[in-house]
Amino acid sequence: MSSDYKTQKGQDFDRAAFESLLKRKVFLWQSFEPYGAVKGLFDYGPPLETLEAEVINIWRDHFIRTEKMMALKCSMLTPFEVLKTSGHVDKFADYMCKDPKTGEILRSDHLIKDVIEQRLLSDREARGEKIEVAEEDPKKKKKAVKAAKTAVKLEDAQRKEYEHMLATLDDCTGDDMGALIKKHDIRNPTSGNEVEPPVSVNLMFQTQIGATGKEPAFLRPETAQGQFLSFQKLLEYSDGQLPFASASIGYSFRNELSPRSGLLRVREFLMAEVEHFVDPESGKRHPKFHTVKDVKLPLLSRKTQNEGGSKPTVISIGEAVETKLVDNETLGYFLVRIMYFMQKIGIDMGKLRFRQHMQNEMAHYAADCWDCELQSSYGWIECVGCADRSAYDLSVHMKATGVPLQVREPLKEPYRVEEWTAALDKKKSGPKFKKDAGKVQSALDALTQDMREKLSISMQKEGKVSVDVPEMEGGKVELEKDIVSFQKESRIETMREYIPNVIEPSFGIGRILYSLMEHVYWTREGDAARSVMSFAPTVAPIKVLVVPLQKDAKFAPLLSHLEQRLDDDAISFRVDQSGVSIGKRYSRNDELGIPFGITVDYQSLEDNSFTLRDRDSTKQVRASLDQILEAVAKMCRGKESWKDVQGRLPVFESEGKEE
Numbered sequence: 231m232s233s234d235y236k237t238q239k240g241q242d243f244d245r246a247a248f249e250s251l252l253k254r255k256v257f258l259w260q261s262f263e264p265y266g267a268v269k270g271l272f273d274y275g276p277p278l279e280t281l282e283a284e285v286i287n288i289w290r291d292h293f294i295r296t297e298k299m300m301a302l303k304c305s306m307l308t309p310f311e312v313l314k315t316s317g318h319v320d321k322f323a324d325y326m327c328k329d330p331k332t333g334e335i336l337r338s339d340h341l342i343k344d345v346i347e348q349r350l351l352s353d354r355e356a357r358g359e360k361i362e363v364a365e366e367d368p369k370k371k372k373k374a375v376k377a378a379k380t381a382v383k384l385e386d387a388q389r390k391e392y393e394h395m396l397a398t399l400d401d402c403t404g405d406d407m408g409a410l411i412k413k414h415d416i417r418n419p420t421s422g423n424e425v426e427p428p429v430s431v432n433l434m435f436q437t438q439i440g441a442t443g444k445e446p447a448f449l450r451p452e453t454a455q456g457q458f459l460s461f462q463k464l465l466e467y468s469d470g471q472l473p474f475a476s477a478s479i480g481y482s483f484r485n486e487l488s489p490r491s492g493l494l495r496v497r498e499f500l501m502a503e504v505e506h507f508v509d510p511e512s513g514k515r516h517p518k519f520h521t522v523k524d525v526k527l528p529l530l531s532r533k534t535q536n537e538g539g540s541k542p543t544v545i546s547i548g549e550a551v552e553t554k555l556v557d558n559e560t561l562g563y564f565l566v567r568i569m570y571f572m573q574k575i576g577i578d579m580g581k582l583r584f585r586q587h588m589q590n591e592m593a594h595y596a597a598d599c600w601d602c603e604l605q606s607s608y609g610w611i612e613c614v615g616c617a618d619r620s621a622y623d624l625s626v627h628m629k630a631t632g633v634p635l636q637v638r639e640p641l642k643e644p645y646r647v648e649e650w651t652a653a654l655d656k657k658k659s660g661p662k663f664k665k666d667a668g669k670v671q672s673a674l675d676a677l678t679q680d681m682r683e684k685l686s687i688s689m690q691k692e693g694k695v696s697v698d699v700p701e702m703e704g705g706k707v708e709l710e711k712d713i714v715s716f717q718k719e720s721r722i723e724t725m726r727e728y729i730p731n732v733i734e735p736s737f738g739i740g741r742i743l744y745s746l747m748e749h750v751y752w753t754r755e756g757d758a759a760r761s762v763m764s765f766a767p768t769v770a771p772i773k774v775l776v777v778p779l780q781k782d783a784k785f786a787p788l789l790s791h792l793e794q795r796l797d798d799d800a801i802s803f804r805v806d807q808s809g810v811s812i813g814k815r816y817s818r819n820d821e822l823g824i825p826f827g828i829t830v831d832y833q834s835l836e837d838n839s840f841t842l843r844d845r846d847s848t849k850q851v852r853a854s855l856d857q858i859l860e861a862v863a864k865m866c867r868g869k870e871s872w873k874d875v876q877g878r879l880p881v882f883e884s885e886g887k888e889e
């Protein structure tokens with residue numbers, strides 16, 4: 231990792247210092263630590279648990295309430311058949327390579343990326359470019375630094391090939407990766423051993439329902455399938471009107487092959503998924519698209535990636551849809567809504583881009599797919615996938631279950647249809663075919679209109695026809711005139727039946743939280759550098775720090791009154807009455823990201839006024855409690871900024887520096 235990644239203040243991002251803050255302030259830790267911890271599983275401490283709740287509240291408001299979505303809570307335990315039908319049993323897999331000597335398992339794409347990035351890094355070092363290497367694992371870091379010291383310069387053509395490989399890696403099949411590993415002599419970086427060719431490994435956790443073992447099941451790898459199977463209920467709830475959307479927030483589970491990068495790749499994570507159902511004949515237009523069409527987004531197209539580029543183009547979503555860069559209005563509308571959501575929770579807009587999926591990266595049924603990627607010290611990471619899943623899921627579940635996961639609506643203009651029917655005479659076919667009579671009728675039902683017409687002509691000529699019934703012994707039956715009739719019937723068609731298409735924005739909340747924490751982290755320069763987490767007041771886990779100027783019993787009644795008022799207004803707060811200086815108390819709570827501080831001092835005892843401090847600027851205003859609480863409440867709802875407050879309340883000049 232190069233030092234290109236900066237904090238919001240343009241400082242070099244120091245991951246070790248950042249991680250130490252997360253640890254010190256108990257944001258998160260690896261689960262089951264006393265037992266040696268388990269990779270890919272994390273527990274959230276109080277600040278992160280509350281941050282997640284605040285982000286989810288905004289998500290609910292931004293999507294479920296504003297977009298009138300239907301919220302669902304579906305089961306996580308999912309029967310085998312459901313995930314067999316959806317394709318997850320056969321295809322939800324990643325490629326892995328095994329180091330045959332050490333037994334280590336490496337995800338094939340990660341292996342290629344790590345080794346090639348390392349070679350490019352080494353090349354930059356050899357060409358005299360100043361680079362820094364930051365690796366999460368100290369052993370790896372040591373190795374990387376060593377490799378950079380023994381730098382190898384690459385030929386221009388080789389460098390270009392490597393850069394192209396990285397840009398198009400997501401487009402590779404297992405065989406492609408196997409070929410790359412061979413061609414470029416890519417080995418396990420830890421052992422230096424050659425690795426075995428990539429093998430596909432399913433990522434789902436299998437279990438069983440009940441004790442008999444007869445009902446195999448999985449922990450769901452996404453919330454989507456439960457939503458698809460609820461389609462009929464949703465249709466009823468929306469009075470049969472499309473488009474509509476469902477939304478679900480819940481845990482999903484993936485047995486990642488090599489969990490790494492903290493919260494970015496874990497085995498159990500919170501997802502927030504939307505399934506937007508739309509009539510394919512509507513051109514997937516969105517009724518509110520006109521409200522966003524001029525909004526500009528950074529879009530990294532498939533074409534740019536194929537050419538080895540990684541710089542997005544900033545264009546309006548209206549233009550992107552018009553030129554078919556983004557497939558349709560609904561997909562485009564959601565890309566804008568995703569960007570606005572990220573902005574609301576405080577994501578740095580300079581560290582956000584939308585990347586189009588490469589052809590092989592998309593599911594075969596998908597019409598188009600864009601990832602919202604956030605930049606962190608680990609590089610650009612997919613945090614939201616936004617895919618057009620076409621009619622795939624509803625179609626396969628309908629076929630497997632026979633349950634009509636489709637829309638039936640009256641036609642605006644009914645029309646006449648002429649159809650050939652093929653019916654068995656039940657009185658005669660029953661005794662003749664006995665238990666196979668149903669199979670014969672099913673075979674007749676499966677005949678196309680053309681076939682029925684042809685058979686009717688043969689019947690007239692020869693008095694009998696031969697029909698394929700693959701499920702019966704011999705695979706064929708002879709049917710005579712008296713047992714089957716082919717007739718052309720005419721009727722008025724009044725209903726239209728269709729399977730809706732689905733646009734799915736799928737959010738990984740953990741990845742968003744991690745990126746957000748990196749984006750708001752910076753250090754305040756001073757006598758000693760102090761870390762700050764600049765959470766927006768809307769998401770900050772604790773909104774107010776209450777600090778009495780010093781330890782003095784005289785402050786007690788005022789403090790308890792203040793605490794009561796904050797509770798009454800449902801504003802979360804923390805009181806810091808410890809004996810250390812007020813500056814120290816502010817700065818250690820800046821690390822928790824508390825946006826405002828209310829100080830109780832001797833003047834408060836005289837005139838009931840308090841000072842309100844802004845975490846980021848450290849500026850203060852002085853006002854009555856009513857005015858301060860009103861300002862805090864507005865800022866926490868995102869209705870006012872500190873600048874507004876500073877403009878209307880008297881500024882307070884504190885004596886001396888905050889130390």
Ligand SMILES: Nc1ncnc2c1ncn2[C@@H]1O[C@H](COP(=O)(O)OP(=O)(O)OP(=O)(O)O)[C@@H](O)[C@H]1O
Pocket residue numbers: 484486493494495496497499501612613614615736737738739740741
């Ligand atoms: N192992 C994981 N840990 C944390 N979040 C995840 C993980 N896998 C997926 N997600 C989140 O769920 C979202 C939707 O899942 P999706 O199936 O599109 O991811 P994916 O394409 O499999 O991700 P990746 O290619 O990074 O494994 C992702 O955008 C991401 O935010």
